[in-house]
Amino acid sequence: MQLLASRTGWVSPTHRSLPRVRLLRPGSAAEAVAAHTEEGPDARYHCGGTDLAAQFREGLAPSALVHLGGVQELRSITHTDDGLHLGAGVDHATGSLAPDVVSLLPGLADGWGRIATVRIRFTATLGGNLMARRTRYEMPIMLRALGARLRFLGPDGVFETEPVDLWEDAPPAASLLLGARIPEPGRVRLAYDRSLRPVMTVAVALRETDTGIHGRAVLGSEYRAPRAVDFDLTDHPRDEAGLTALAQDTAARFDDSVGDPVTSADYRRRAAAVLIRRRLQDLLKGA
Ligand SMILES: Cc1cc2nc3c(=O)[nH]c(=O)nc-3n(C[C@H](O)[C@H](O)[C@H](O)COP(=O)(O)OP(=O)(O)OC[C@H]3O[C@@H](n4cnc5c(N)ncnc54)[C@H](O)[C@@H]3O)c2cc1C
Secondary structure, eight states: OEEOTTOOOEEOOSGGGOOOOEEEOOSSHHHHHHHHHHHOTTOEEESSOHHHHHHHHTTOOOSEEEEOTTOGGGGOEEEETTEEEEETTOBHHHHHHOHHHHHHOHHHHHHHTTSSOHHHHTTOBHHHHHHTOOTTOSHHHHHHHTTOEEEEEETTEEEEEOTTHHHHSOOOTTOEEEEEEESSGGGEEEEEEOTTTTTOEEEEEEEEETTEEEEEEEEEOSSSOOEEEEEEOTTSOOSHHHHHHHHHHHHHTSOGGGOOSSSOHHHHHHHHHHHHHHHHHHHHHTO
16 A cells, blocks of 8 residues: 555555556667657656566556567567677567577576566566566576676667676666677576575576686575676586585685575575586586
8 A cells, every 4th residue: 555646545556546657659779768868767668567567566656658669679689799689678488489599508598488477478578677677587697697798778879787787886767778798609608596596596607718617606686686706617627526616615705795684695605505516517517
């Protein structure tokens, strides 16, 4: 129960109590940013609307919705010299089955393919999953492990950030997420573990570079932004004892900020060590 902006009084926040809102339907990314900029910071982009429905129930009352359904340039997946580009408007079902994603990053296809229910997966998008900025959503965790960059169009032009910046240095209002770019997708492998969700999830990526094999483990939580720790696998022993030691060392480097209201930082480091070792073994088996 809350007092809504529609001044309907103390009523349950259902769709019936939503205030009137202007709906804008731009046909391009540039038009979308121009429309949002003109409407001001109380406007919101609307893509699949699956998270916005929850935001409305939480009391959001935007001045306008800028619907992205007509912005075709957000819906593509392309592989170019500077990486694999996943459009912000790609839904979970389409993205996880896209031939480039399946062939270049099977671990991402698998993790993306496990998000949400069938009914939601054909509507909910990558961009909405990221821009909802909810710590429990999973695409920021996997994309951070992969070293992805997020590409935005703002009123001042195009810029890139990292997934962690969604929490640490949020893009200015009216910035439209164009998509995510994963550099050199053929040189990175991902394994994602959500067996302990909602307590925690872990993404592990191994990237081959000219100097060796570098890893990144990312710890996800319902309540905390994803935390990352990098490690080096180049000259590390890869037998069971070696991988156990590497996973324990890596997990031990997550600082106390990974603790959340449900589990202590110590518990999460110990559990993360087990999940990181298992996923490392999977990645090396498939190598
Ligand atoms: C039943 C259910 C189960 C779910 N299960 C999971 C799960 O298991 N794992 C998981 O990770 N997620 C899960 N989700 C969350 C789901 O993945 C997100 O709701 C979805 O991805 C949001 O996408 P959308 O297109 O519907 O976003 P919208 O609701 O349209 O938008 C969400 C937010 O992002 C902003 N936004 C959208 N697109 C852009 C853009 N291009 N640029 C800038 N801002 C933008 C909007 O303004 C809004 O603030 C679940 C959701 C539901 C309803």
